[in-house]
Structure formats: C-alpha cells, structure tokens
Amino acid sequence: MGFEEYVFGLNEATLTSAAYVCYLAAFVFYSAYLISLSSRALRVPQREFATLMALAGAGGAAGGTVDVNMDSQEGERPRVTYAPALGRLAVGLVVLAWLCMTIAIGQRWVESGHYPVVTLYEIATMLVWGTTTIYLVLFEGILKTRALGAFVILLIFCLQSYALWFIPGELKQTVQLVPALRSYWLIIHVSIAILAYSAFAVAAGAGLTFVAKHYMRSRLASALPSEAAIEEFMFRAVAVGFPLQTLLLITGAIWAQEAWTKAWSWDPKETWALITWLTYAAYLHVRVQRGVRGITMAWLSLIGFIIVLFTFMGVNYLVQWFGMKSMHTYSIDNGAPAGLNIAGLLMVFSFVALLAVALFGWLRIKFPRSKTRQT
Amino acid sequence: MAHDASILPKTQARLAKPQIGGAPNQGLPAVVRRSRRDPTDAIWSLLCSIRFAIGMNVALAVAAMLGTLVPQMQPGIQSFETELQRFLMDARGRYGPLSDLLYWAGFYDLYNSLWFRMLVVVVVFGIIACTLNRWQPIMRQIGSPTVRVSDSFLAGLTEKAQFRAVPMEIDAARNAVASALKRSRYRVLTEGSMDGRGIHIYADRDRWSKLVTFVSHAALVSLIVTAAGLANFGWREQSVFFYPGKPVNVGHDTNFEVRNDGFAIEYYDDGVTVKEYRNTLAVIEGGREVLTKTIIVNDPLNYKGTNFFLVSYQPVLYASATDASGLPVPLREMGASGPITSTTELGEVLIDFKFTSTDNQPMDLLQVSAQDKILTLEMTYYQDVARVDGENPPLYVRGYVGKEFDKPIFDAFVPRSSPLRLPGYEDYSFTFEKDTATVLEVAKDPGLGLVGSFFGIMALGFTVSLYTTYTRCWAKVSPSTTVPGTSDIIIAGLADKNKVSFERDFEKLATRAYEALVAGSKALPTPVDKS
Ligand code: HEM
Numbered sequence: 001m002g003f004e005e006y007v008f009g010l011n012e013a014t015l016t017s018a019a020y021v022c023y024l025a026a027f028v029f030y031s032a033y034l035i036s037l038s039s040r041a042l043r044v045p046q047r048e049f050a051t052l053m054a055l056a057g058a059g060g061a062a063g064g065t066v067d068v069n070m071d072s073q074e075g076e077r078p079r080v081t082y083a084p085a086l087g088r089l090a091v092g093l094v095v096l097a098w099l100c101m102t103i104a105i106g107q108r109w110v111e112s113g114h115y116p117v118v119t120l121y122e123i124a125t126m127l128v129w130g131t132t133t134i135y136l137v138l139f140e141g142i143l144k145t146r147a148l149g150a151f152v153i154l155l156i157f158c159l160q161s162y163a164l165w166f167i168p169g170e171l172k173q174t175v176q177l178v179p180a181l182r183s184y185w186l187i188i189h190v191s192i193a194i195l196a197y198s199a200f201a202v203a204a205g206a207g208l209t210f211v212a213k214h215y216m217r218s219r220l221a222s223a224l225p226s227e228a229a230i231e232e233f234m235f236r237a238v239a240v241g242f243p244l245q246t247l248l249l250i251t252g253a254i255w256a257q258e259a260w261t262k263a264w265s266w267d268p269k270e271t272w273a274l275i276t277w278l279t280y281a282a283y284l285h286v287r288v289q290r291g292v293r294g295i296t297m298a299w300l301s302l303i304g305f306i307i308v309l310f311t312f313m314g315v316n317y318l319v320q321w322f323g324m325k326s327m328h329t330y331s332i333d334n335g336a337p338a339g340l341n342i343a344g345l346l347m348v349f350s351f352v353a354l355l356a357v358a359l360f361g362w363l364r365i366k367f368p369r370s371k372t373r374q375t
Numbered sequence: 376m377a378h379d380a381s382i383l384p385k386t387q388a389r390l391a392k393p394q395i396g397g398a399p400n401q402g403l404p405a406v407v408r409r410s411r412r413d414p415t416d417a418i419w420s421l422l423c424s425i426r427f428a429i430g431m432n433v434a435l436a437v438a439a440m441l442g443t444l445v446p447q448m449q450p451g452i453q454s455f456e457t458e459l460q461r462f463l464m465d466a467r468g469r470y471g472p473l474s475d476l477l478y479w480a481g482f483y484d485l486y487n488s489l490w491f492r493m494l495v496v497v498v499v500f501g502i503i504a505c506t507l508n509r510w511q512p513i514m515r516q517i518g519s520p521t522v523r524v525s526d527s528f529l530a531g532l533t534e535k536a537q538f539r540a541v542p543m544e545i546d547a548a549r550n551a552v553a554s555a556l557k558r559s560r561y562r563v564l565t566e567g568s569m570d571g572r573g574i575h576i577y578a579d580r581d582r583w584s585k586l587v588t589f590v591s592h593a594a595l596v597s598l599i600v601t602a603a604g605l606a607n608f609g610w611r612e613q614s615v616f617f618y619p620g621k622p623v624n625v626g627h628d629t630n631f632e633v634r635n636d637g638f639a640i641e642y643y644d645d646g647v648t649v650k651e652y653r654n655t656l657a658v659i660e661g662g663r664e665v666l667t668k669t670i671i672v673n674d675p676l677n678y679k680g681t682n683f684f685l686v687s688y689q690p691v692l693y694a695s696a697t698d699a700s701g702l703p704v705p706l707r708e709m710g711a712s713g714p715i716t717s718t719t720e721l722g723e724v725l726i727d728f729k730f731t732s733t734d735n736q737p738m739d740l741l742q743v744s745a746q747d748k749i750l751t752l753e754m755t756y757y758q759d760v761a762r763v764d765g766e767n768p769p770l771y772v773r774g775y776v777g778k779e780f781d782k783p784i785f786d787a788f789v790p791r792s793s794p795l796r797l798p799g800y801e802d803y804s805f806t807f808e809k810d811t812a813t814v815l816e817v818a819k820d821p822g823l824g825l826v827g828s829f830f831g832i833m834a835l836g837f838t839v840s841l842y843t844t845y846t847r848c849w850a851k852v853s854p855s856t857t858v859p860g861t862s863d864i865i866i867a868g869l870a871d872k873n874k875v876s877f878e879r880d881f882e883k884l885a886t887r888a889y890e891a892l893v894a895g896s897k898a899l900p901t902p903v904d905k906s
C-alpha cells in the first residue's frame with residue numbers, strides 16, 4: 001500500500017523523489033545565483049532623483065534587495081551577468097518540486113481516503129510542502145526577494161531527507177484513521193499547524209541566511225541583502241506564523257473539547273505547541289519592545305525552529321522514551337519499533353542542540369540599557 | 376546623561392527622540408523611580424521591565440517543557456491511595472531518591488502546582504503593570520504629538536527627502552507636501568515655526584495600532600483569569616458506565632437521566648480496525664423521553680449544558696446458570712475485594728470485566744455453588760476472535776473447583792452454539808449473552824464561550840498589531856536661503872517596525888511630494904537630493 005498506485009504513470013514515490021532532486025538542483029542554482037551576483041559588485045551610476053524614484057517604483061533590480069551603491073564611480077556600467085537567469089531557473093525548479101509534492105500528497109489523500117497528516121512521514125512531507133508554499137508566496141511573491149532562497153531550500157532539502165531516509169519504510173505506509181481523528185477539524189487544525197510551522201521554517205531559513213551574512217567574510221556575503229533587510233524578511237515570516245500559531249491553539253482547544261472532552265489537558269503535544277507560541281512571543285517582544293534587530297533575532301528564530309521541530313515530530317519520541325502519554329502520537333501506535341533509531345538519534349541531537357543554542361542565544365541577547373538604541 | 380549638544384553633537388540626534396514622545400521601538404521612559412529603596416517601587420519597576428517580561432515568558436515555556444519530560448499523575452489520582460502509591464513506586468524506580476523531592480515540589484502534577492500557578496499569576500501582573508505603565512506615555516505620544524521638531528532631529532532620521540530651492544511660496548509648498556502625505560493615508564498637522572519664518576508639518580498613520588496591543592494583552596489576561604476562575608464552577612465525571620437499557624443519573628443536581636439505547640461499531644474493510652463507534656442516548660426528564668441522539672467520539676451530546684462524551688466501550692455479558700431441573704442457580708460475581716452477589720430477578724448476572732488478563736484482555740470472575748463445591752469461572756473476552764451473531768460470545772473460560780487454581784477442569788473457549796457445561800458438573804449449564812456498555816465522560820464546563828471569545832479577540836489583536844505599522848513623518852518648509860522667493864523642504868519619516876519596507880514606502884511618498892511640488896510650481900525644483 002502507499003507506494004504502488006500509479007496516476008499518470010507516476011506514483012507517489014517517483015513524485016517525491018523527483019521533488020527531492022528538484023530541491024537539490026534548486027539549491028545548487030540558488031547558490032550559483034548568489035555566486036554570480038557576488039562576482040561583481042552591482043554598481044549603478046549616480047542617477048538623478050527622479051530616475052531613482054522610477055527604479056524604486058519598479059521594485060529594484062533583484063526585488064528591491066540589491067544594495068544600490070550610489071558612491072560608485074560615475075559611468076561604470078554593469079557587466080553582463082547570468083544571475084537573473086540562474087535565479088529564474090532556481091525558482092522554476094522550486095515550483096516544479098512544489099507541483100510534484102502537491103500531486104504526490106493529492107494521490108496519497110485519494111488513496112488513503114483521508115487527509116494524509118496522521119503519520120510522522122506524512123507530517124514531515126506536509127512540512128516540506130508547506131515550507132515551499134510559504135517560501136514561494138511570501139519571499140518570491142510578496143517580498144520579491146530571491147537571495148534567501150539558497151538557505152530556505154537547503155532547510156527544505158534537509159527536512160525531506162529526514163522524511164525520505166530516516167523514517168523506516170514500513171512507517172511510510174498509509175494508515176486508517178482512528179475514530180478520534182475522523183472530524184473536519186483534522187483538516188482545519190492540522191492545515192493551520194502545517195502553515196504555521198512552515199512559516200517558522202521559512203523564518204529559520206532567513207535566520208540561517210542572517211548567520212551566514214553575519215559571520216561570513218567572503219564575497220558571497222556581499223550578494224546577500226543587508227542584515228537589516230534579512231532581519232525584516234525573517235520577521236515577516238514570523239508575522240505569518242505567529243497568528244497562525246495562535247489560531248492553532250484555538251482550533252486545537254475547540255477540537256479537544258469535542259473529541260477529548262476537555263479543551264486543554266496538558267497533553268505533551270499541545271503543551272509543546274504552547275511552548276512554541278511562547279517562544280515566538282518572546283521573539284516578538286525582544287524585537288518590538290527592545291528594538292533588537294541584530295544577530296540575536298537570527299539565533300532566536302533558529303531556537304524557535306528547533307522547538308517547532310520538536311513540537312511537530314519530537315513529541316513522538318518523547319512518548320517512546322520517557323513513557324509519556326500523549327493522544328497525539330502519529331505512528332507510534334502503528335508499530336513503530338521502540339528504541340533509538342537514526343531518526344531518534346537525530347531528535348536527541350536536536351534536543352541537546354536546542355539547549356545549547358538556547359543558552360548561547362540567551363547569552364547573546366544584548367539588552368540595551370539605553371532607551372534610545374536603534375537598529 | 377549629557378544633554379550638552381554643543382559638546383556631543385552626534386549624541387544630539389539620538390537624544391532628540393525621546394523629546395518627541397519616545398523612540399519608535401523602545402519602551403517609553405518608565406515612570407521614574409522616586410526612591411531606589413522603596414520595595415513597592417522596586418517590585419513595580421521589576422514587573423514593568425521588559426527583560427523581566429521576556430524572562431517570565433521563557434520561564435513559563437521552560438516550566439511547561441518540564442511537565443512533558445516528567446510523567447504526570449492522572450488527574451484526581453490523589454484520592455485513590457493505591458493508585459497513587461503505584462505511581463510513586465514507578466517514579467521511585469525511575470528517579471530513585473530524587474523522586475520524593477520531585478513529588479514534594481509538585482513536579483508530578485506540575486500544571487496544578489502552586490509554583491506554576493504563581494508563575495502564571497506573575498505574568499498576569501506583569502502584563503497589567505506594563506500596560507498601566509505604558510498607557511499615559513502612549514496616549515501622549517499618539518494624542519498630542521510634537522509637531523515642531525528641531526533640525527537636528529530631522530537630520531537624525533534615516534528616511535529623508537530634501538528639495539532645495541523649489542520655486543514656490545512656503546504656503547503653497549506646505550499644501551503640496553500635505554496633499555502628498557494625505558494621499559499616502561497620513562493624518563496631517565501643521566504649526567508655524569518658532570522663528571515665524573517656516574512651517575512645521577507632522578503626519579502620522581495607523582496610530583491606533585499602538586492601542587491594539589492593549590486590547591490583545593487585555594484579552595490575554597481576561598482569558599487566563601476567566602479560565603482559571605471558571606475551573607471552579609464546572610464538574611467532571613471521568614468514566615461513567617452506561618449499561619444497555621439502564622438509565623443513569625449523573626448527579627450534580629441534574630434532574631434528568633440518560634439511557635444507553637444501543638451501540639454500534641463499524642470497521643474498516645480489513646474487518647479489524649475500528650472506524651467509528653456510535654452510541655444512541657435517550658434523555659429522560661420527568662419520566663418522559665425528551666431527546667435522543669446518536670453520539671460519536673467527535674460529536675457529544677449536550678443537554679442543559681451537560682456534555683456526554685463517548686470515550687470508549689466495553690463488552691458486557693449477561694451470564695446465567697441452570698441446574699438439572701432447569702431452575703436458575705444464583706451466581707456470584709467477584710468484586711475487587713471478594714465475591715459479591717449481583718443477581719438480577721432472572722438469575723442473570725452482569726459481567727462487566729473489571730479486570731484485565733495477563734494478555735491484556737478484559738477479564739472477570741464468577742462463582743457458583745454446585746454439589747457442595749465452589750466452582751470458579753475465570754472468563755477472558757477476546758474481541759478479535761470472530762463469532763457470528765447468534766453464536767456464543769468469544770469467551771475463554773477456565774473452570775476451577777474449590778481452591779485448586781492450578782488444575783483447571785475446563786480450559787477452552789465456550790462452545791459456539793451450545794451452553795457451557797463443565798466436566799464432572801454436566802448438570803449445570805451456563806449461558807452467556809453479549810452486549811456492550813459504553814463509557815462516557817460527563818462534564819459541565821460553563822463559560823467556555825467566553826474564554827473562546829477572549830482567545831479570538833487576542834488572536835485578532837496580535838494579527839492586527841503585526842500587520843499595521845505606526846508611522847510618523849515630519850516636514851519643514853522654510854524660505855530658501857540661497858535663492859530668494861523659493862522654498863527649501865525636508866521630509867523625514869520614522870516607522871515603528873518594518874524599517875526596510877518603510878524605505879520603499881517612503882520613497883513612494885517622496886515621489887508623490889515631488890510630483891505635487893512639480894505640479895504646483897512653474898518649473899522643476901532644483902536641485903533634488905535624496906539620501
Ligand atoms: C509579562 C507579560 C507581557 C508583557 C508585559 C507584554 C507587553 C507587551 C508590549 C509592551 C508589547 C509592545 C507593544 C508595542 O510596542 O506596540 C507587546 C507586544 C506583543 N505581545 Fe506582549 N506582553 C506580555 C506577554 C505576552 C504574551 C504571553 C504573548 C503571547 C503569547 C504576547 C504577545 C505579544 C505580541 C504578539 C506582540 C506584538 C505586537 C506588535 O507587533 O506590536 N505578549 N507585549
């Protein structure tokens with residue numbers, strides 16, 4: 001079951017593998033795009049104000065993220081560059097991967113007869129899909145920035161690697177829905193979860209970009225948008241995720257009130273969703289109230305994302321190892337081998353990393369004493 | 376802090392900001408502490424401090440996290456001594472001597488522990504204190520903004536557009552700039568400058584977005600307070616057994632009974648995995664049946680604010696026995712503390728499988744006196760063993776005589792279609808009839824709608840705060856010092872957040888101002904400079 005059915009001659013396994021290859025290729029082309037951008041400093045001759053206005057109105061050459069260097073020598077003309085073509089190719093590949101994932105998920109939906117979000121594999125797949133969606137809509141579509149693609153796609157690639165390689169084959173099969181999950185809330189609640197966590201994943205991709213920009217002293221860093229711009233893109237992704245995370249808690253409570261008799265019962269899964277919410281609330285307070293804009297925000301978004309991963313997938317392992325009870329365990333009830341497999345080790349690792357990064361990040365949060373600190 | 380601008384010209388620009396009602400993102404100047412030693416003031420400023428708020432937020436998250444790493448006691452377990460002891464034994468096996476300390480510190484019931492609740496209370500007070508502290512400064516900032524700002528303040532802002540020697544009178548130029556601002560949705564205020572020669576313009580947009588934060592945080596506080604308060608008004612019965620046909624009154628001053636009128640179960644095509652189970656309930660009030668509803672896991676019955684949730688189901692058997700003459704023989708069911716007699720008029724006894732067998736199946740015990748001996752029947756119910764309707768239920772029976780529990784005289788499933796007879800006691804025949812009892816959770820949770828509304832307001836508030844930006848612009852129009860009869864104009868802007876997006880937004884505004892100035896003047900303003 002699961003991987004044999006064919007639609008248009010393509011089965012789910014083929015489609016997901018195709019998407020996987022597309023992501024890898026897209027990562028390569030996004031990187032090439034950055035390298036190509038960095039191989040020349042984009043120099044625009046000093047222009048008149050009106051011309052500059054027109055440029056700004058058009059959104060700028062690479063989506064308004066290119067630093068227009070007005071101090072450069074008069075008259076130097078931009079050299080021919082492959083950057084735009086490479087960028088378009090990369091986006092094309094991401095769109096292709098998105099299409100493959102969409103069809104694969106659709107096939108699984110039809111075949112299993114329910115919204116395929118109940119096993120760890122399905123959830124991880126959905127996260128890949130959602131992150132791609134949010135990336136395309138928010139970064140490529142609304143914010144018109146392409147330079148963050150490499151890191152976001154790298155993150156997506158890692159997520160899909162987890163789904164494809166680290167989840168044992170027998171757990172990739174479809175399962176039947178237990179009565180408690182047979183509700184339209186499954187679609188509403190889990191879709192919100194996927195979008196919220198995907199938005200946080202995109203923010204983490206921006207966080208990675210920020211870290212790269214901040215610590216790399218190479219030419220490549222010059223192709224990336226300014227730190228302030230990256231930070232703002234990161235915030236925009238969190239601003240998508242946070243209200244969704246709030247809605248996630250509401251819909252979860254409503255559903256729990258119906259199906260589990262109690263709106264809130266401190267089930268590990270819902271508790272971790274609350275922890276995620278509080279973490280990003282802390283992120284927002286650090287930003288909005290303290291006006292912090294620097295590398296701290298990147299660390300916070302990475303900490304946040306590790307917590308997201310734990311909420312989304314790690315809670316299952318919690319159930320296995322700590323003997324915690326949860327009503328939210330995807331595939332554990334379906335014969336998952338207990339004990340430490342590679343995916344498990346990965347989770348332990350990320351948990352340790354979480355604590356380390358949390359400590360590191362907390363130490364790095366500089367609380368400016370002066371009330372007038374800016375940027 | 377040094378305020379001497381002539382000594383520290385660079386600091387001037389930064390110091391200038393609080394003068395116009397607070398810097399964009401930073402907390403406004405807190406209420407000045409009168410005395411460092413006054414403890415109430417100290418607590419107040421701690422509660423108002425942003426670092427403290429963020430710290431509490433993180434503390435809450437970490438505490439919640441701990442509760443998912445340490446096993447938690449079942450709610451209400453404290454009233455069952457044996458269960459509690461079993462839990463504590465497990466815990467000791469897990470944590471050793473540390474276990475008692477954890478128990479004492481409330482870690483096994485973390486979310487109900489005093490310290491966790493105190494944490495929540497402190498967060499609530501933090502929000503309230505912070506709000507009260509910020510109310511006045513924010514109202515002042517958005518209510519009576521400073522229109523007249525210093526040149527150095529304007530120079531200190533990052534978003535600026537300057538137009539020099541625009542061939543217009545200052546009033547016309549002011550109108551042009553104001554119209555551009557209005558086109559960009561700004562509210563515009565103007566004032567003459569101190570020296571009377573120029574005009575100051577102030578404009579802001581979405582100032583109400585500052586107030587939305589108060590609404591959302593107030594909703595958050597109300598949500599916590601209401602939820603905590605309401606918890607004392609509801610009640611909950613965790614597992615109430617509803618036997619077929621028997622009305623149950625759940626107490627708690629409810630004046631109606633609910634009867635299990637039938638149970639059905641549906642399997643997936645594999646015939647093993649449960650797809651759905653349904654329980655038809657009838658509500659009986661004043662002797663009349665007033666409502667029937669078939670409930671499923673995702674659709675409880677609500678009657679007069681009391682919810683009946685389908686939690687699980689359990690096989691039950693009606694067992695009866697007859698002797699050689701066909702007369703009913705009294706059966707005794709085993710209770711947890713020994714045999715109990717619960718024979719119905721027909722000689723039937725209801726077996727509700729109080730125990731679980733070693734292979735985790737529902738199990739129960741039954742005793743009967745036969746030929747001066749006590750016979751014990753140990754019955755295990757195997758749900759997965761297929762038996763068709765009309766046949767005996769899939770019941771595995773071990774029969775013992777007296778206390779010889781190591782030598783069963785019968786050790787098999789009951790026959791498919793004939794009554795059960797034990798070897799040596801063939802005069803007695805046992806019949807079993809299968810039925811299903813449902814296990815319901817019955818609860819009254821008043822005021823959930825109210826909590827939900829607060830939650831909704833909060834969510835809406837957060838969304839609005841995140842997607843609106845309080846934006847301010849200042850402009851100064853003054854007669855040009857170089858070309859007589861023309862005006863110099865500087866426009867500068869400041870956004871609460873999203874500074875990079877505001878850059879583009881400001882450029883649009885500058886373009887509009889430029890167009891308005893061009894339209895209003897005879898010739899192009901020259902030269903033009905944007906930084
Ligand atoms: C001690 C507790 C808290 C205090 C003192 C506090 C206070 C504040 C303040 C002063 C702001 C800045 C508003 C502005 O400058 O416009 C803010 C923003 C915000 N707070 Fe809180 N807050 C607290 C707890 C929370 C919690 C628990 C949450 C939700 C989990 C939350 C969610 C938010 C959000 C989403 C914003 C961003 C609004 C914006 O972007 O303007 N807060 N909070």
